[in-house]
Amino acid sequence: MLALLLALGSSLAYGCADFLGGLGARRAHVLRTVLVAAPASLAVELLLWPVLGASFDVASVGWGAASGVASAAAFAMLYRTLAIGPMNVLSPVTALVSAALPVAVGLLQGEHLTAAGLVGLPLALVAVVLVSAGHGAGSARPSRTALLLALGAGAAIALQLVFLHQAPSGSGVAPLIVGRAVSSAVTLAAAGLMHRRLGPERPAYAMSAAAGALDSVANLLFLLAARSGDLTVVAVITALYPAGTVLLARGVLAERIHRGQLAGLGTAAVAVGLLALT
Numbered sequence: 001m002l003a004l005l006l007a008l009g010s011s012l013a014y015g016c017a018d019f020l021g022g023l024g025a026r027r028a029h030v031l032r033t034v035l036v037a038a039p040a041s042l043a044v045e046l047l048l049w050p051v052l053g054a055s056f057d058v059a060s061v062g063w064g065a066a067s068g069v070a071s072a073a074a075f076a077m078l079y080r081t082l083a084i085g086p087m088n089v090l091s092p093v094t095a096l097v098s099a100a101l102p103v104a105v106g107l108l109q110g111e112h113l114t115a116a117g118l119v120g121l122p123l124a125l126v127a128v129v130l131v132s133a134g135h136g137a138g139s140a141r142p143s144r145t146a147l148l149l150a151l152g153a154g155a156a157i158a159l160q161l162v163f164l165h166q167a168p169s170g171s172g173v174a175p176l177i178v179g180r181a182v183s184s185a186v187t188l189a190a191a192g193l194m195h196r197r198l199g200p201e202r203p204a205y206a207m208s209a210a211a212g213a214l215d216s217v218a219n220l221l222f223l224l225a226a227r228s229g230d231l232t233v234v235a236v237i238t239a240l241y242p243a244g245t246v247l248l249a250r251g252v253l254a255e256r257i258h259r260g261q262l263a264g265l266g267t268a269a270v271a272v273g274l275l276a277l278t
Helices: 002-024 030-052 058-084 087-108 115-131 144-166 174-193 205-228 231-238 242-253 259-276
Strands: none
Touching: 002 030, 002 058, 002 205, 002 231, 002 242, 002 259, 030 058, 030 174, 030 205, 058 087, 058 144, 058 174, 087 115, 087 144, 087 231, 087 242, 115 231, 115 259, 144 174, 144 205, 144 231, 174 205, 205 231, 231 259, 242 259
C-alpha cells in the first residue's frame, strides 16, 4: 500500500510538471525551458540530500548517470511534444510507451502478480489509452512530428525509470543527484551548440522552474515506491500521470475532455483499486 500511495503521488507530480513544462515551452525554445527546469530540479534534490542521505558508490553513480542522459532526452522531447499539442492526446501516448518497458523489465526480473494484479495491470494500460481516446468535433489532431516526439519521449522516460530502479536501494538520493547533474550538463552542452537557433525569446522562468521542481519530486517518489514495491505495479501506476495533465489542460486551456477520456479516468480508478489488492 505504501508503494501504491508513493506511485500515485509520483503520477500526480509528473502530470503537473508536464503541464507546466509544456506551457513554458510555448513561450520560448524548448532548450531555454529545460535550461531553467533541470537546474531547479537539481537544487531540490541537493536540498533533500541531508534529509534522505546519499551513497555515491560505483553502481549508484553509473545508473544515476545513465538515468540523467535519458532524462535530458525526455525533458527536451516531452516539453516540445506538449508545446506542439494537443496535450490531451500526446501526453497519454507518451505515458503508454513509458509504462511498457518498465513493466516488461519487472516481469523479466521475476516479479509476479496476484489475480487482482493480473486484471488491474492491463486495465491500467487500457485506462491510459482511453484517456487519449476520441477525436471529436473541435479536437485538434496531432501532427506526425508530434506523435514521433511523443513516442521518443515515452521511451526516454521508460529508460530513466528503469535505470533509477537498478540503483542500489541503500544509495539514498545519490542516483537522482547524479542523474540530474548529468542531464543539466547535457542540456547546457546542447544549448551551447545550438545557441544561434534558440531565438531571443525568454522562457517563463517561474513556470519552468516549478516544472523542474515537480519533476524532481516525482522522481523521488517513484524511486521510493520502486524500492518498497514491484516495478511492474509502480511503473503502471506512475504512467497514469496524463490524467492530471488532461484535467489541467481542460481547466486552464479549455481543451475538451471526451467521453472516452472520462471512461479512462474511471477505468484508472478501478485499476488502482485492483492493484492495491496485490
